[in-house]
Amino acid sequence: MRIGLMGGTFDPIHMGHLLAAQAAREAYPLDQVWFIPSGVPPLKGRNPGADSVARLEMTMLATEVEPAFRVLPLEVDRGGVSYSYDTVTELMERHPQAEFAYIIGSDRVNDLVKWHRIEELAAKIRFIGLARPGDPMTPLEELPAFIASRLTIARMPQIELSSTAIRQRVAQGHSIRFMVPESVYSYIQRNGLYES
Template identity: 35%
Template sequence: MKIGLFFGSFNPIHMGHLIIGNTMVETTDLDEVWFVVSPQNPFKKNQSLLHEFDRMDMVTAAIHDNPKFRASDIEFNLPKPSYTIDTLTHLSDKYPQHTFVLIIGEDNLPQFTNWKNYEQILEHFLLYVYPRPNAEDSVLKNHPRIKMVNAPLIEISATYIRNLIKQEKSIRYLVSDKVEELILSRKYYN
């Protein structure tokens, strides 16, 4: 199978993530999309990051009814911070029957050359890139291992959602009903 790996903090997972995942699995040659919950992104500070198991619960709840989606906690047991090349190598060793493709937002493309062993990633894996609002142009855009995927421009941010929760405002339609239930019942981000 050809698996798209969608890495993220998913703090929380929102409708934008689900729309991108669905677009990838429905409009490209991907058989499944795995939502890889990252315990710690080396480029992000750890502020207001829910525990990885809580974020995994939200991802599992959000995708429960889509057989083409899977939640992955593969990075929970890898050294931290999590580097994409290490996770890709680990997954390729663990699942040699699958082909893995990295899904990233266009806003990450200009910084991609700062990623650990980015040349190795491009040598061994394809990148499927979805559009992001106000993304800077990148020299990598025309790289033969990079495919630009036509997808909706989504401007929902997890920060915006967390701020609404802190202000005790509704997050309906920004996250799935199951994720909203989890956030409210467990009092996340309060």
């Protein structure tokens, strides 16, 4: 079975994340996509706005309508900073028959060389890089060969959404309806998340 892994803070998860998962699923192709909300992301420069439990719950709500999507609480349960290498190693031990591919945005493609134990990680799995129109990505020929040879590019529909912009809209009192799944919208409202 081919499984795409989609890690992130998902703070909050939005329609762009779901479109990205579907684009990667079709491009590779993948049998399933497993969403893995991070506990404490190693390369993000800020603390998430919602706690890890709320981010996990929102991710579960957003993905429940698609049978090929699954949510793993692995990194949230682990606590602290989680590295993709550790997560992939654990998943490979649990699911030795599965073939894993890590789904990453163009920004993550650009910083892949900075990932913890990246050479060992690239030897274990493939990467699916999501190319969005107008979003610069390091050309394959400029990446180290051990990364470029393990990277598949998936074209992504153009959509101007980010978790940061969604948090800002909520803080400013603007609507985020239709930017996030309805179940996530209700959860954010019910729990007063991201309000200033």
